[in-house]
Amino acid sequence: MAREESVLSRRGRIARSSLLVYGGFIYLFLFTPIVLLVLFSFNANEYGSFPITGWTLSWYRQVFGDPDIQDALRTTLSVGYKVTIVSVLLGTTAAFSLVRGGVRFPAGFRVAMTLPIMIPGILIGISLLILFTQILHLPLSPTSAVIGQSLYTTPFVLLLVAARLEGFDRNLERAASDLGANAFNRLRLIVIPLIFPSILAGALFAFTLSFDEFVITNFIIGSYNTLPIYIYTQIKYGITPEVNALAAMVLMASIALLALAFVVPATYRLVRKAFTRRVAPAAP
Amino acid sequence: MVPTAVYFGLFFFVPFGLIVCFSFWTDSNYTVVHDWTLDNYRYFLENAVYWHTMIATLWVAVAATAITLGVAFPFSYWLSRYVRPGLQKPLLVLVIVPFWTSYLLRVYSWLNILGDEGLVNTALKKAGIIDQPMSLLYHRWTVILVLVYLYFPFAALTLYSSIDRFDWDQLRAAMDLGASPTTALRKILLPQIRAGITTAVIFVLIPILGEYLAPQLVGGIEGVMTGNQIDSFQQGALYARASALSLIVAGFIVLLLILFRKSLASKEAYGA
Numbered sequence: 001m002a003r004e005e006s007v008l009s010r011r012g013r014i015a016r017s018s019l020l021v022y023g024g025f026i027y028l029f030l031f032t033p034i035v036l037l038v039l040f041s042f043n044a045n046e047y048g049s050f051p052i053t054g055w056t057l058s059w060y061r062q063v064f065g066d067p068d069i070q071d072a073l074r075t076t077l078s079v080g081y082k083v084t085i086v087s088v089l090l091g092t093t094a095a096f097s098l099v100r101g102g103v104r105f106p107a108g109f110r111v112a113m114t115l116p117i118m119i120p121g122i123l124i125g126i127s128l129l130i131l132f133t134q135i136l137h138l139p140l141s142p143t144s145a146v147i148g149q150s151l152y153t154t155p156f157v158l159l160l161v162a163a164r165l166e167g168f169d170r171n172l173e174r175a176a177s178d179l180g181a182n183a184f185n186r187l188r189l190i191v192i193p194l195i196f197p198s199i200l201a202g203a204l205f206a207f208t209l210s211f212d213e214f215v216i217t218n219f220i221i222g223s224y225n226t227l228p229i230y231i232y233t234q235i236k237y238g239i240t241p242e243v244n245a246l247a248a249m250v251l252m253a254s255i256a257l258l259a260l261a262f263v264v265p266a267t268y269r270l271v272r273k274a275f276t277r278r279v280a281p282a283a284p
Numbered sequence: 285m286v287p288t289a290v291y292f293g294l295f296f297f298v299p300f301g302l303i304v305c306f307s308f309w310t311d312s313n314y315t316v317v318h319d320w321t322l323d324n325y326r327y328f329l330e331n332a333v334y335w336h337t338m339i340a341t342l343w344v345a346v347a348a349t350a351i352t353l354g355v356a357f358p359f360s361y362w363l364s365r366y367v368r369p370g371l372q373k374p375l376l377v378l379v380i381v382p383f384w385t386s387y388l389l390r391v392y393s394w395l396n397i398l399g400d401e402g403l404v405n406t407a408l409k410k411a412g413i414i415d416q417p418m419s420l421l422y423h424r425w426t427v428i429l430v431l432v433y434l435y436f437p438f439a440a441l442t443l444y445s446s447i448d449r450f451d452w453d454q455l456r457a458a459m460d461l462g463a464s465p466t467t468a469l470r471k472i473l474l475p476q477i478r479a480g481i482t483t484a485v486i487f488v489l490i491p492i493l494g495e496y497l498a499p500q501l502v503g504g505i506e507g508v509m510t511g512n513q514i515d516s517f518q519q520g521a522l523y524a525r526a527s528a529l530s531l532i533v534a535g536f537i538v539l540l541l542i543l544f545r546k547s548l549a550s551k552e553a554y555g556a
Contacts, residue, residue: 032403093287123494212387
């Protein structure tokens with residue numbers, strides 16, 4: 001903090017600058033692998049590694065022309081939107097009961113819903129695999145992947161929406177009720193608009209998590225491919241530069257989705273504010 | 285809440301109950317025979333490779349957790365204390381970015397760094413320090429390094445949100461009263477961020493106990509963890525064996541949760 005500067009001792013200044021260097025190293029540690037992956041995707045070297053022998057877009061062209069990859073992309077997107085719908089519905093309704101009563105043991109419910117995020121994915125994968133193949137005798141398919149992934153994504157939506165509901169001023173609803181709004185209109189005009197940004201953020205998070213999910217999916221998708229499963233198979237059977245290009249695109253897509261998860265809810269709030277101001281000017 | 289509870293009951297808790305049952309049944313000719321027995325557990329006890337791997341897994345998990353927290357603490361401390369408040373949020377978001385990108389790709393990217401033709405070996409060769417590439421992949425420590433990379437964002441985030449609520453005047457007061465900086469940190473700061481430390485430990489240690497991808501891709505034979513053994517039983521359709529080994533991992537997790545239940549019950553643990 002700025003005002004601290006003058007009173008910092010010599011030792012304090014040394015601690016401060018060495019920590020600054022340390023912080024720099026941490027960001028280097030975090031981003032070198034990611035940047036390198038993107039860099040290699042443009043590398044003309046056909047082994048997809050050092051030395052960088054020139055720059056090319058041909059790996060990207062190969063990715064776009066590959067029917068297996070197009071197939072995997074289609075599966076990824078179709079699993080992704082289903083996971084998003086399931087987790088938004090389940091997460092939001094559960095958040096309502098959790099925050100507004102209706103759950104007998106809220107603390108226990110919260111812990112139970114945190115478990116799927118906390119425990120290793122392999123346990124979810126194995127147990128669902130056994131349920132589907134040994135008990136229900138259902139063929140493994142993208143639908144089983146939707147079920148498995150939604151166990152992992154729903155808690156994120158739940159925690160996000162619950163946090164928003166906890167900071168919610170219930171007097172707004174009481175006021176609306178006094179002014180004659182029925183339960184449906186209170187939900188439509190007061191509650192949904194206020195929690196909508198967190199639902200949107202939750203939906204985008206759920207989609208991103210699904211888009212990248214590997215550990216659970218790998219056990220229960222059978223012979224189908226999502227993009228991460230396809231990439232994994234390629235890595236196992238020898239690294240090709242084409243995989244680096246695909247990997248770079250997947251990486252960029254999740255970063256873009258993450259950016260959306262931050263930007264979209266904020267934009268929604270801004271737009272709504274501008275709109276409501278025009279309709280009903282605030283009292284001076 | 286009812287639909288959600290039913291859904292999670294059906295697809296999360298019931299399957300877990302199935303694992304418990306299967307672990308006491310036996311595999312025979314690609315099917316599972318429903319005779320109650322302790323055979324699977326006896327098998328793991330009698331074959332040293334399984335409990336050796338289990339000990340190695342625990343060791344890797346504890347070492348990786350300790351290193352992750354050790355690396356994350358000075359970072360979070362720096363971010364919270366020395367970085368301008370306006371810059372803290374953006375820098376924190378930068379830490380989260382890798383956390384939200386593909387887990388598979390974050391493991392895979394280390395092959396580009398540690399491989400024979402990777403960043404480190406190429407740089408050292410260029411500098412004339414080595415002629416032959418060093419073997420950096422497929423060691424136990426490689427697995428630990430990659431695990432630290434994977435879980436660093438979570439530890440940093442949790443520790444930051446807990447350090448950020450600390451009142452630095454208390455530290456200054458302690459030092460005014462004659463405490464050395466390290467004593468002040470240990471006696472004033474650490475006790476107040478204990479809940480954050482516990483949360484970080486739980487959320488790093490527990491998932492690592494079931495890791496199978498990182499050890500498989502960068503650990504090779506030397507890096508095998510219990511998760512890989514579960515995976516290979518599953519691939520051989522030995523579901524009873526896979527269940528028993530999974531249940532042992534789950535047992536460790538339950539033990540940890542009981543050990544840390546007090547700090548988990550407090551709301552502060554979810555400060556992040």
